[in-house]
Amino acid sequence: MQNYIFEIQLKVRDYECDIQGIVNNAVYQNYLEHARHEYLHSKNISFKQLTADGIVLMVSRIEMDFKRSLTSGDTFAVKLRIERQGAKLIFFEDIFNVSDGALYLKAKVDVIAKINDKLSRGEIFDTLNL
Template sequence: MATFEFPVRVRYHEVDAQGVVFNAWYLAWFDEAVTEFLEARFLTYRSMLDAGYDVQLVRSEIDWRSGIGWGEDVAIAVSTARLGTTSFDLDFEVRRDDGTVTCSARTTYVVIAVDGSGKREIPPLIERALGAPDPLRR
């Protein structure tokens, strides 16, 4: 499957006193992008919850290369990096229109049961949506 891209226009309130996007907003963007990534692959968040599953972020590693400012248009690229038994990694890149990567990240998610009973093996409906690993970060 091709890498998914989620468009973002930097909003005024996302920019800090240095004139660039405040670092916490990247995790919020990645969270939005995950939902859209899965939905583009025919797994809505609601259907995952209705099937009894949710995903929980357990680790994120982010590397910034350059800042982006108010009003800039970027794309959040998302790709499956790894599939484990109960967890998976997604790679993210924040890309300018010219393809320049301003930030990259790898985030680990664990599949959990919505009833609070703990982690679960990755079910087929989530595995199908994630697809074969094709990491952005090498």
């Protein structure tokens, strides 16, 4: 059992599906990014304000393991947990179909930070209390 610290539910929209009637693989990255931004928001951290303050959080690597395909109208949950690994903050994000509880996607997203245009050692992640 994973120790998820955040969850958001979303619904697949028709325009996110390809000609096969399944969610296009690139759309899953949008779902994952939305969950990360909402997680920051839940911690009262403004992505926009961080950027204005010269703190830029960036994805440096993403791995996605597709297990099943979401289709139009599916309601799903993105659940995440985080780990600090050196200069990186690692988001482990899993997508589950709400109706059957099945795992549809496992992702690992490495996030780094630049502060005033210089790569940080990750200390910003500690000060954000994530």
